[in-house]
Amino acid sequence: MSIIKALKLTHEYIHRDDEGNVDSIETALDGVDLDIAEGDFIAILGHNGSGKSTLAKHMNVILSPSDGTMWVDGKDTKDEDKLWEIRQTAGMVFQNPDNQIIAGIVEEDVGFGPENIGVPTSEIWTRVDNALAAVHMEKYRNHSPNKLSGGQKQRVAIAGVIAMRPKCIILDEPTAMLDPVGRQEVIETITELNKKEGVTVILITHYMEEVVNADKVFVMDHGKIVMQGTPREIFSDIKTLKEHHLDVPQVTLLAHELKEAGLNIPDGVLTEEELLHILCQLS
Amino acid sequence: MSIIVNHVDFVYSEGTNTSQHALKDVNLQIKDGEFLGIIGHTGSGKSTLIQHLNGLLKPASGEIYYNGRDINDKDFSRKELRSKVGLVFQYPEYQLFETTIFEDVCFGPKNQGLAPKDAGLRAFEALRNVKLPKELYYQSPFELSGGQKRRVAIAGVLAMKPEVLILDEPTAGLDPQGRDEILEELARLHREQNMTIILVSHSMEDVAKYVDRLIVMDDGRVAYDGTPREVFKHYEELKKMGLSAPQVTYLMHDLKKRGFDVDEDATTVAEARDTILAYLGKSR
Amino acid sequence: MLRDITIGQYYQADSVIHELDPRVKLLGTFAYVISVFIFRNIPGFVLMTLFIGLCIKLSKVPFKYMVKGLKAIVFILLLTGVVNLFLTPGAPVFEWKFIAISKQGIYNTIYMMTRLTYLVIGTSLMTLTTTPTRLTDGMETGLGFLNKFKVPVHEIAMMMSIALRFIPILIEETDKIMKAQMARGADFESGNIIKKAKSMVPLLVPLFVSAWRRAGDLAMAMEARCYNGGEGRTRMKPLRYCRTDYIAYLIMLIYMALMIVLRVIF
Known part of the structure; x- marks a missing residue:
C-alpha cells in the first residue's frame, strides 16, 4: 500500500516585481514521480536548494502543485475538502525547534494538535501521555520549552505530531540546528517510532550518517529525483553523489579508497563494524 | 605575540537562582598563526570562552592578555581590540541589516573610523576573499541563499582585517558543499595570510582535517589540549563528555585490538588508508 | 543584562493562588485595581495592604523576587513622585528659589507612589502565578x-x-x-x-x-x-470552578464591600 505518491509533480515559485508583473519563475520541483510504501523509513537527500523541502511541503499541503498530482493516503492534495484529513495523516516536523512550539508548557504544546482537530478532553490526555512516552519526555511534561535542549525541543515537536495519530511523519531537516547529542536523540526517537509503532518516516536531511538505516533513499537535485535505492546502493556510487554536492560517511569513503588502491572490498560499506569485519577477513 | 588566558572564571547571572558557573579556572596560550579548534558539547563553556577573547564578556576573575597587554585594562580601547580579534557568531547571517551587501560589509571598517573610500576597498577585498560573485555585490543581502549570506557575514568581519579570526560553528546548518567552501576558505586565509584562526565546531571530522591544535572544553574547564591525534586518543573519555571522535578513530582502535599493527591514532581518511595499506602490504 | 528582567514571568510554585481558576484571578485583579484607585485614607490602606500581603504570602512567591520586578518601573515611579512633589499647587511648607513644596504636594506624592507600587505588585502577582x-x-x-x-x-x-x-x-x-x-x-x-x-x-x-x-x-x-x-x-484543560474558587469570589466580594464602606464612612 502506498502512503505517499506523486506523479509528474511540479512546483514553480513565481517572483513578481513591484508592479506585480512576473519577474522570474523558479522551478523547485520538476516532474517528480514518487511512491512511498506504508511503514517504510525513507530518507530524502539533497543539497540546499535541491527542492527537497519543497517536496516535503507538498506532503502536508502547505504548498499545492503547479502541475502534476500528489496523493497522501489515496487523497489528492488538490482536493480542498480533504485538507485537514491529509494534514492529520501526514504530520510535519520542521527545522527550527523554537519556531514550532506554540505553548509555554511541554504537555500543553503536545495537546495543541488534538485540540485543533476536536478530540474530547479525556482522550487528549491519553494521547498526550502516550506521545510523551513515545519520545521519552514524560519527565519534562510540566517544563517550559525554553529551558530544554535543542534535541529535547525537537522530541517535543515530534510528540506534538504523534498525538495527532498520523500514519506518516515528515521531518524537514530536523537535526540541522542541533549538536551531535541532540542529533542522535532525534534519530533514535524516529527510528524507534518507525520500528515499534509502524509509523512511516520521511526524513529530509543532508547528513549522510543519518540515512544508513533507512529502507530507501532518494537523492534530489535541481528539483528532480536523481538517484534512488537502498543506502548501500546509493553509497556505492560516490562519484555521482559528489556530482550532486553530497558526501559520504568517513568509513564509506575509506572503504572506497582502499578498494581503489586494489584491496578486495565491496562497494557501499555503511558501518564501521562492516569494514572492520571485511578487513579482518582480508588479512 | 599571542593571546594568554590566565586563570579565568566566569559566572552568568551571579547571585540569582539561575546562576551558572560557565568558566572555571581556564588557562590557555594561543600563539600567532595557529589554526586552533575548540570542541565541547552545548553548555561546556566554549561560546563563553570565545566571547571573552574579544572583550564581549569580562572575566569574574583572572586576566586575558593580547600581545602582552591586559585587554580589560582601562587604556586598552575596545575599538582597537575588536579590530584585532574578529569574532563571527553562530548563524552570523542573522546580523545582516544594510540595503546592499557591499554596504553591510563596510559597516565594520566604518566603525573602525576608516574613510568611506578605504572602507570600500576593504569590503571589496573581503568579498573577494569569500569568493562571492561580483554581480551580487550591490544586491540586498536578504535575497541570497543561506550559504552565501553566511559568507557575506564572514566578509563583514574579515573587512576589519583582524589578526585573529574566531568563528563559532561557521558551518552549522550548511550542506556539505557550503561547509567545504567555508572551511577551505579559512584554511587558505591561515596558509596565505598567516591569520590565527580559532574554530569552534561540533564536527570531529572537520576539526581532524583542518586544525593544528585542538582544545576540548568540558563543564567550564579545559579537558584536553593537543594535536587532534593526541586528543582523539582519549576517545573513550570524550564519549563520557557527550563527544565523539571521528569515525575512523574507532575503526583504527578496533583494528589494533584485533591484532592489526596499524597507526591507531589516525584521524583522517587519508591517514587511515595509508596505514592500513602499509600494514596489509607488509603482511602479504 | 536583558535576561534579568522578571516582570510578568511565570514563577513555578505549588500554592492555592497558583491553583485558582484564571477567571477568578482576572476578576480579582480587576477588583483589586479598582480598590487601589478608590482608597483614600489610612484604614483603607491597611486593609489593602493586608489583602495583597495575604495573597503574596499564600502564593509562595518570594517577596524579594517581586521587588526585583519593581526595578523595571523605578524610573516611572520616581518621575511620578517628582512631578507630584513640585507641581502640586497649594500653601508652601518649603520654599527655595523657584522651588515650592506644598503640604498637598507631599500628600499627593506619597499617595501616587503608593498607588503605582501597589498596582504593579498586584498585577504582577497575577502573571507570576498564572501560566500564559x-x-x-x-x-x-x-x-x-x-x-x-x-x-x-x-x-x-x-x-x-x-x-x-x-x-x-x-x-x-x-x-x-x-x-x-x-x-x-x-x-x-x-x-x-x-x-x-x-x-x-x-x-x-x-x-x-x-x-x-x-x-x-x-x-x-x-x-x-x-x-x-x-x-x-x-x-485539553477546560476551565472548571471548584470550591476554592467560590470561596475566593466570596473573599473578593467582602473585600470590595469593606473598601467601599471605608471610603464612604471615613
Missing part, C-alpha cells in the same frame, strides 16, 4: 460574551499567549545580535540621542527580520498541526 496559557484561557472563557459583539476573543487570546512565549526568545536574540554587532565595532552606548537612535538600526533591522521569519515559520507549523481558528476546537 491559563491566563489567555481565562480571558477567552471569561470574555467569551464579547464574541456576540464580533470581538475575535479567541484570536486575541492566542496572539497574547504566543507573544508571551516568544518574549524570552526575542530577548535572548536581541542580546545575541547586539553582541554580534559590537564585535563588528558597533557602539550602542556613547553619543547623543540622534546618534544613539541611529546606532539602533543594525540591531532593530535584524531583529525585525528574524521576528518576521519566526512568525512565518510558526504560522506554517500551526497550520501543519491543523490549527484553523477557534471553531471546533476542544480543550
Whole structure:
C-alpha cells in the first residue's frame, strides 16, 4: 500500500516585481514521480536548494502543485475538502525547534494538535501521555520549552505530531540546528517510532550518517529525483553523489579508497563494524 | 605575540537562582598563526570562552592578555581590540541589516573610523576573499541563499582585517558543499595570510582535517589540549563528555585490538588508508 | 543584562493562588485595581495592604523576587513622585528659589507612589502565578460574551499567549545580535540621542527580520498541526470552578464591600 505518491509533480515559485508583473519563475520541483510504501523509513537527500523541502511541503499541503498530482493516503492534495484529513495523516516536523512550539508548557504544546482537530478532553490526555512516552519526555511534561535542549525541543515537536495519530511523519531537516547529542536523540526517537509503532518516516536531511538505516533513499537535485535505492546502493556510487554536492560517511569513503588502491572490498560499506569485519577477513 | 588566558572564571547571572558557573579556572596560550579548534558539547563553556577573547564578556576573575597587554585594562580601547580579534557568531547571517551587501560589509571598517573610500576597498577585498560573485555585490543581502549570506557575514568581519579570526560553528546548518567552501576558505586565509584562526565546531571530522591544535572544553574547564591525534586518543573519555571522535578513530582502535599493527591514532581518511595499506602490504 | 528582567514571568510554585481558576484571578485583579484607585485614607490602606500581603504570602512567591520586578518601573515611579512633589499647587511648607513644596504636594506624592507600587505588585502577582496559557484561557472563557459583539476573543487570546512565549526568545536574540554587532565595532552606548537612535538600526533591522521569519515559520507549523481558528476546537484543560474558587469570589466580594464602606464612612 502506498502512503505517499506523486506523479509528474511540479512546483514553480513565481517572483513578481513591484508592479506585480512576473519577474522570474523558479522551478523547485520538476516532474517528480514518487511512491512511498506504508511503514517504510525513507530518507530524502539533497543539497540546499535541491527542492527537497519543497517536496516535503507538498506532503502536508502547505504548498499545492503547479502541475502534476500528489496523493497522501489515496487523497489528492488538490482536493480542498480533504485538507485537514491529509494534514492529520501526514504530520510535519520542521527545522527550527523554537519556531514550532506554540505553548509555554511541554504537555500543553503536545495537546495543541488534538485540540485543533476536536478530540474530547479525556482522550487528549491519553494521547498526550502516550506521545510523551513515545519520545521519552514524560519527565519534562510540566517544563517550559525554553529551558530544554535543542534535541529535547525537537522530541517535543515530534510528540506534538504523534498525538495527532498520523500514519506518516515528515521531518524537514530536523537535526540541522542541533549538536551531535541532540542529533542522535532525534534519530533514535524516529527510528524507534518507525520500528515499534509502524509509523512511516520521511526524513529530509543532508547528513549522510543519518540515512544508513533507512529502507530507501532518494537523492534530489535541481528539483528532480536523481538517484534512488537502498543506502548501500546509493553509497556505492560516490562519484555521482559528489556530482550532486553530497558526501559520504568517513568509513564509506575509506572503504572506497582502499578498494581503489586494489584491496578486495565491496562497494557501499555503511558501518564501521562492516569494514572492520571485511578487513579482518582480508588479512 | 599571542593571546594568554590566565586563570579565568566566569559566572552568568551571579547571585540569582539561575546562576551558572560557565568558566572555571581556564588557562590557555594561543600563539600567532595557529589554526586552533575548540570542541565541547552545548553548555561546556566554549561560546563563553570565545566571547571573552574579544572583550564581549569580562572575566569574574583572572586576566586575558593580547600581545602582552591586559585587554580589560582601562587604556586598552575596545575599538582597537575588536579590530584585532574578529569574532563571527553562530548563524552570523542573522546580523545582516544594510540595503546592499557591499554596504553591510563596510559597516565594520566604518566603525573602525576608516574613510568611506578605504572602507570600500576593504569590503571589496573581503568579498573577494569569500569568493562571492561580483554581480551580487550591490544586491540586498536578504535575497541570497543561506550559504552565501553566511559568507557575506564572514566578509563583514574579515573587512576589519583582524589578526585573529574566531568563528563559532561557521558551518552549522550548511550542506556539505557550503561547509567545504567555508572551511577551505579559512584554511587558505591561515596558509596565505598567516591569520590565527580559532574554530569552534561540533564536527570531529572537520576539526581532524583542518586544525593544528585542538582544545576540548568540558563543564567550564579545559579537558584536553593537543594535536587532534593526541586528543582523539582519549576517545573513550570524550564519549563520557557527550563527544565523539571521528569515525575512523574507532575503526583504527578496533583494528589494533584485533591484532592489526596499524597507526591507531589516525584521524583522517587519508591517514587511515595509508596505514592500513602499509600494514596489509607488509603482511602479504 | 536583558535576561534579568522578571516582570510578568511565570514563577513555578505549588500554592492555592497558583491553583485558582484564571477567571477568578482576572476578576480579582480587576477588583483589586479598582480598590487601589478608590482608597483614600489610612484604614483603607491597611486593609489593602493586608489583602495583597495575604495573597503574596499564600502564593509562595518570594517577596524579594517581586521587588526585583519593581526595578523595571523605578524610573516611572520616581518621575511620578517628582512631578507630584513640585507641581502640586497649594500653601508652601518649603520654599527655595523657584522651588515650592506644598503640604498637598507631599500628600499627593506619597499617595501616587503608593498607588503605582501597589498596582504593579498586584498585577504582577497575577502573571507570576498564572501560566500564559491559563491566563489567555481565562480571558477567552471569561470574555467569551464579547464574541456576540464580533470581538475575535479567541484570536486575541492566542496572539497574547504566543507573544508571551516568544518574549524570552526575542530577548535572548536581541542580546545575541547586539553582541554580534559590537564585535563588528558597533557602539550602542556613547553619543547623543540622534546618534544613539541611529546606532539602533543594525540591531532593530535584524531583529525585525528574524521576528518576521519566526512568525512565518510558526504560522506554517500551526497550520501543519491543523490549527484553523477557534471553531471546533476542544480543550485539553477546560476551565472548571471548584470550591476554592467560590470561596475566593466570596473573599473578593467582602473585600470590595469593606473598601467601599471605608471610603464612604471615613
